[in-house]
Amino acid sequence: MTPSAPNHTxxxxxxxxxxxxxxxxxxxxxxxxxxxxxxxxxxxxxRVLTAIQELGYIYNRGAAxxxxxxxxxxxxxxxxxxxxxxxxxxxxxxxxLEQQGYVALLANTSDTATKQxxxxxxxxxxxxxxxLLCPARGTSVKAIKELSTHLPTALxxxxxxxxxxxxxxxxxxxxxxxAVTHLIGLGHQRIAFVGGPRDSSARRERLRGYRNGLVRHDxxxxxxxxxxxxxxxxxxxxxxxxxxDLVDPPTAALCYNDVVAFGVMLGLQAAGRKPGQDFxxxxxxxxxxxxxxxxxxxxxxxxxxxxxAQAAHRLLVRIEQPTLEPQRIILPxxxxxxxxxxxxxxx
Amino acid sequence: MTPSAPNHTxxxxxxxxxxxxxxxxxxxxxxxxxxxxxxxxxxxxxRVLTAIQELGYIYNRGAAxxxxxxxxxxxxxxxxxxxxxxxxxxxxxxxxLEQQGYVALLANTSDTATKQxxxxxxxxxxxxxxxLLCPARGTSVKAIKELSTHLPTALxxxxxxxxxxxxxxxxxxxxxxxAVTHLIGLGHQRIAFVGGPRDSSARRERLRGYRNGLVRHDxxxxxxxxxxxxxxxxxxxxxxxxxxDLVDPPTAALCYNDVVAFGVMLGLQAAGRKPGQDFxxxxxxxxxxxxxxxxxxxxxxxxxxxxxAQAAHRLLVRIEQPTLEPQRIILPxxxxxxxxxxxxxxx
DNA sequence: CTGAAAGCGCTAACAA
DNA sequence: TTGTTAGCGCTTTCAG
Numbered sequence: 001m002t003p004s005a006p007n008h009t010x011x012x013x014x015x016x017x018x019x020x021x022x023x024x025x026x027x028x029x030x031x032x033x034x035x036x037x038x039x040x041x042x043x044x045x046x047r048v049l050t051a052i053q054e055l056g057y058i059y060n061r062g063a064a065x066x067x068x069x070x071x072x073x074x075x076x077x078x079x080x081x082x083x084x085x086x087x088x089x090x091x092x093x094x095x096x097l098e099q100q101g102y103v104a105l106l107a108n109t110s111d112t113a114t115k116q117x118x119x120x121x122x123x124x125x126x127x128x129x130x131x132l133l134c135p136a137r138g139t140s141v142k143a144i145k146e147l148s149t150h151l152p153t154a155l156x157x158x159x160x161x162x163x164x165x166x167x168x169x170x171x172x173x174x175x176x177x178x179a180v181t182h183l184i185g186l187g188h189q190r191i192a193f194v195g196g197p198r199d200s201s202a203r204r205e206r207l208r209g210y211r212n213g214l215v216r217h218d219x220x221x222x223x224x225x226x227x228x229x230x231x232x233x234x235x236x237x238x239x240x241x242x243x244x245d246l247v248d249p250p251t252a253a254l255c256y257n258d259v260v261a262f263g264v265m266l267g268l269q270a271a272g273r274k275p276g277q278d279f280x281x282x283x284x285x286x287x288x289x290x291x292x293x294x295x296x297x298x299x300x301x302x303x304x305x306x307x308x309a310q311a312a313h314r315l316l317v318r319i320e321q322p323t324l325e326p327q328r329i330i331l332p333x334x335x336x337x338x339x340x341x342x343x344x345x346x347x
Numbered sequence: 348m349t350p351s352a353p354n355h356t357x358x359x360x361x362x363x364x365x366x367x368x369x370x371x372x373x374x375x376x377x378x379x380x381x382x383x384x385x386x387x388x389x390x391x392x393x394r395v396l397t398a399i400q401e402l403g404y405i406y407n408r409g410a411a412x413x414x415x416x417x418x419x420x421x422x423x424x425x426x427x428x429x430x431x432x433x434x435x436x437x438x439x440x441x442x443x444l445e446q447q448g449y450v451a452l453l454a455n456t457s458d459t460a461t462k463q464x465x466x467x468x469x470x471x472x473x474x475x476x477x478x479l480l481c482p483a484r485g486t487s488v489k490a491i492k493e494l495s496t497h498l499p500t501a502l503x504x505x506x507x508x509x510x511x512x513x514x515x516x517x518x519x520x521x522x523x524x525x526a527v528t529h530l531i532g533l534g535h536q537r538i539a540f541v542g543g544p545r546d547s548s549a550r551r552e553r554l555r556g557y558r559n560g561l562v563r564h565d566x567x568x569x570x571x572x573x574x575x576x577x578x579x580x581x582x583x584x585x586x587x588x589x590x591x592d593l594v595d596p597p598t599a600a601l602c603y604n605d606v607v608a609f610g611v612m613l614g615l616q617a618a619g620r621k622p623g624q625d626f627x628x629x630x631x632x633x634x635x636x637x638x639x640x641x642x643x644x645x646x647x648x649x650x651x652x653x654x655x656a657q658a659a660h661r662l663l664v665r666i667e668q669p670t671l672e673p674q675r676i677i678l679p680x681x682x683x684x685x686x687x688x689x690x691x692x693x694x
Numbered sequence: 695c696t697g698a699a700a701g702c703g704c705t706a707a708c709a710a
Numbered sequence: 711t712t713g714t715t716a717g718c719g720c721t722t723t724c725a726g
Binding site: 125 | 405407408409410419420423431435438448454455468469472474580
């Protein structure tokens with residue numbers, strides 16, 4: 001309690017009425033100042049600002065929202081914050097929201113539809129102004145469709161079939177095709193596609209690119225080289241081993257994402273193989289770790305921060321103009337060649 | 348619009364009054380049902396629940412909070428979500444909050460006091476019921492002290508000098524001492540302490556353990572072996588190089604945390620050294636990646652999820668009983684020996 | 695540009 | 711157990 005500290009009456013919280021009284025103006029004037037309205041005379045405005053300072057007044061958005069139906073809050077629902085891809089994406093989202101005076105209510109669904117449903121209900125109860133969603137596996141499209149009619153919604157990373165809402169993602173198809181083409185150029189003929197949940201749109205797109213790449217080079221698509229998994233390192237590890245035991249085993253793998261690719265590399269090493277030398281591995285995402293592994297991971301780079309930032313931006317625009325035509329924003333993917341595909345000798 | 352779908356009048360949102368009318372009870376009864384009060388007769392309760400279903404009513408917490416001064420929201424402020432340590436911690440926090448019907452407003456400060464201050468203001472405007480904070484560098488203790496008098500606050504991972512509030516952290520001092528003792532046992536005499544911001548309490552504690560370990564074995568503390576840094580891989584990388592050029596260089600390094608340790612290992616490799624063979628590296632945290640690096644990182648394990656869960660739990664308890672004596676909860680640390688310290692030959 | 699009055703959707707006494 | 715009456719702190723017309 002320094003003497004210069006604002007005179008905080010701990011018991012009764014200071015309200016806008018107190019500020020109005022102190023400044024000698026009406027409540028609505030204070031309200032206008034609070035929201036940076038240009039309608040207030042500069043001199044009045046200063047008086048109000050001073051009063052706010054003196055009283056240590058804190059704007060009560062809870063009250064404001066009740067009246068204005070705007071919470072300046074959005075729900076951010078992702079499948080796994082422990083995946084660095086989503087961590088970086090979250091940073092992008094947050095930066096954009098912060099700029100515009102919004103905050104995120106965070107939820108981690110662990111890629112399960114039930115947790116997601118529970119959180120979506122919570123989000124609505126808290127009157128979030130919008131929803132940023134990476135749909136979990138088994139998401140009911142119907143439910144999200146319903147939801148998106150009254151709650152501005154933007155999807156990222158994964159889209160949902162027959163659901164026309166804003167979406168921001170990467171060019172998965174092209175990225176995957178570039179990767180496969182690169183592997184084929186390196187002489188590989190038996191290329192596996194490892195990992196990812198079956199109902200992920202991102203996986204479908206990457207798989208399509210993979211197929212296109214093969215077909216374009218007159219290689220057959222062999223179903224025994226396609227594996228679906230959950231999305232952790234352990235899953236990648238587990239998935240690669242049976243592939244090695246095939247009669248005609250693959251010599252390379254394009255993985256659903258980097259995390260799975262890391263698992264695959266570990267699995268290979270556990271089986272006495274040397275990724276980058278006797279087996280080629282390519283990931284997807286270009287997470288920061290990718291460059292740091294031994295061997296460094298060749299991967300299809302997409303920018304998670306940008307995806308997050310764009311999705312957030314798009315959502316805020318939609319909140320302002322709900323009738324806007326939904327947009328599908330696809331950010332480019334590029335192949336980053338490192339050691340794990342065997343194309344480069346050393347660091 | 349399936350026929351079975353609830354009859355959603357898109358224009359007028361359904362309120363508690365509508366539910367009351369539909370169920371033929373008063374508003375307060377509905378309110379009680381909404382809050383699971385045991386005072387309502389089971390039969391009435393069912394009628395209300397049915398009405399809620401039929402109307403597709405959504406509980407408006409915004410309105411509830413205005414009256415009850417409870418938002419069921421807490422502010423979660425961390426320094427860097429891209430650090431897997433904080434990502435896991437967040438998971439722990441979230442799990443606990445979810446169980447108790449709370450949601451987190453997330454903020455990533457990038458370890459800067461200004462961003463933190465801005466967010467703290469936002470948190471208050473949004474009437475968060477509590478604050479879970481890992482203080483950024485340069486945090487004004489006075490400001491947080493002031494804040495904590497009206498906002499239930501719990502710190503984690505880093506504490507603040509002369510601030511008596513709930514705190515959950517790891518046994519940094521002991522952990523560091525165990526690590527140093529291990530290195531000394533391995534024959535190292537010149538051991539560096541690398542990384543971490545000077546004003547992090549966690550760093551101070553780890554440094555103290557480091558000193559204790561040396562002193563207890565009659566080794567001198569050499570200030571030229573102590574480096575402060577920011578907390579990214581790049582910082583670790585940068586920090587180790589000058590150390591190698593010393594006239595009497597270190598042969599081992601205890602790092603502020605795993606992320607810095609990864610950087611140190613990369614720096615060593617860039618300098619043509621072999622961590623785990625001609626230089627020993629030990630980290631702190633035991634992030635998931637630690638086990639997967641080549642060489643696998645020896646590190647002091649603390650459980651981020653547990654720290655997060657405990658801190659959240661403690662905060663919720665305090666929200667219920669604000670007069671409780673603040674507690675300082677220290678979770679144990681254990682040394683996990685892998686390859687980077689050279690004590691184990693192979694995987 | 696400023697003021698007065700009404701009310702957002704809920705909860706908290708209190709009474710019935 | 712349920713209903714009645716205020717009113718949380720703000721924004722929003724609408725006048726002045």
